Amino acid sequence: MNNYLFSIKKISFDYDDTLSTKKGYELAQSLIKQGATLYVISARNNKEGIIKDLYDDASDSLIIPATRIYAMRSNKAKVEKIKELGINKHYDNNPDVIKELGPVGILFKN
Numbered sequence: 260m261n262n263y264l265f266s267i268k269k270i271s272f273d274y275d276d277t278l279s280t281k282k283g284y285e286l287a288q289s290l291i292k293q294g295a296t297l298y299v300i301s302a303r304n305n306k307e308g309i310i311k312d313l314y315d316d317a318s319d320s321l322i323i324p325a326t327r328i329y330a331m332r333s334n335k336a337k338v339e340k341i342k343e344l345g346i347n348k349h350y351d352n353n354p355d356v357i358k359e360l361g362p363v364g365i366l367f368k369n
Contacts, residue, residue, distance in 0.1 A: 271298035271341060273351040274309050277367045288321055298346065299328040302337050306330040
């Protein structure tokens with residue numbers, strides 16, 4: 260069994276300037292192929308725009324169910340949701356969020 264994969268099974272991404280970028284999208288595709296379960300956890304006010312963006316392209320190979328997409332309305336609530344869900348790694352472009360998450364947070368630079 261691949262211990263590395265097992266240890267990072269639940270992975271989340273911020274959406275804006277992270278998953279919404281080509282680099283973030285390609286990273287997410289790679290993690291899905293490795294068997295990770297992906298989540299989108301954003302500080303946006305609602306998730307409809309994220310869902311629309313993710314599902315617009317019918318040939319899209321990055322499928323994250325709407326039930327794993329969260330719009331938390333603030334960075335504080337986003338951090339709380341990441342902890343509540345037991346996320347193993349979270350990619351975000353906001354250094355303050357990364358600082359709050361400690362070793363779970365990975366600063367995303369496009």
